[in-house]
Ligand code: C2E
Ligand code: CA
């Protein structure tokens with residue numbers, strides 16, 4: 258028994274202990290972050306590639322932690338595992354609707370803002386809470402929203418998901434399929450669910466060179482999407498060459514550092530809304 262005991266703990270190294278401890282601490286801090294108003298929504302422009310106008314923006318969540326900003330890549334998975342993403346997601350929606358209403362009044366803009374959502378937010382056991390769907394659906398009067406969903410949501414989708422996507426449609430909220438090409442989406446999903454946009458993942462866009470396989474792939478995706486009446490947004494556009502190639506193969510919209518990084522709301526409006534009437 259003593260041997261067993263020793264074996265059992267054999268694998269738990271001090272390093273692992275440190276990781277576990279760090280995770281616990283981050284989790285405790287994440288639980289408080291909403292109350293402490295440490296979250297902020299950044300906005301990144303999405304351009305119509307044909308005319309260069311900023312017609313959309315993606316809302317990207319930031320956690321302004323006292324020790325420095327924490328990347329969503331580090332805290333979103335934790336928020337998903339613990340279900341905290343439901344409350345956080347509600348907050349993001351409320352915040353985006355609030356901001357968009359202000360921008361619409363001030364700039365008379367038709368900017369559409371897309372909001373990321375996690376599969377957890379669609380789970381039925383979360384639907385008893387006052388949830389963001391209800392919020393969006395009751396407060397959407399003046400808003401111009403798009404909901405970004407992941408391929409994994411469609412794969413795990415029960416009936417509830419298809420219903421919610423239809424509800425969005427009824428409310429004039431569009432749906433974008435994020436990170437396209439990284440998961441297992443097939444034509445079947447695209448036909449089965451009502452999708453307005455495909456976002457080609459940046460891993461394809463970053464390898465775009467003339468004659469490359471990724472160029473052929475991207476073009477095939479775009480042709481296929483257009484056949485299904487779906488518009489295409491390229492993510493992670495960083496160079497003028499990538500932008501030109503995307504234009505050449507008929508891509509509709511572009512997003513990436515070439516056009517602008519995600520920035521706080523006031524910076525976004527100063528740079529993109531004050532100077533142009535959409
Ligand atoms: P995503 O939805 O794929 O968002 C695009 C990510 O690519 C963002 O990272 C953005 O800053 C980054 N990006 C944009 N243009 C470029 C570029 O030209 N080059 C490169 N290398 N990167 C670019 P970010 O802001 O760190 O967000 C990471 C991920 O966190 C998002 O990936 C999304 O999955 C998740 N996330 C962010 N905000 C939310 C949220 O409010 N709710 C949920 N559920 N997830 C969120
Ligand atoms: Ca996204």
Ligand code: CA
Nearest residue numbers: 435436456492
């Ligand atoms: Ca993406």
Ligand code: CA
Nearest residue numbers: 373407435436
């Ligand atoms: Ca992603």
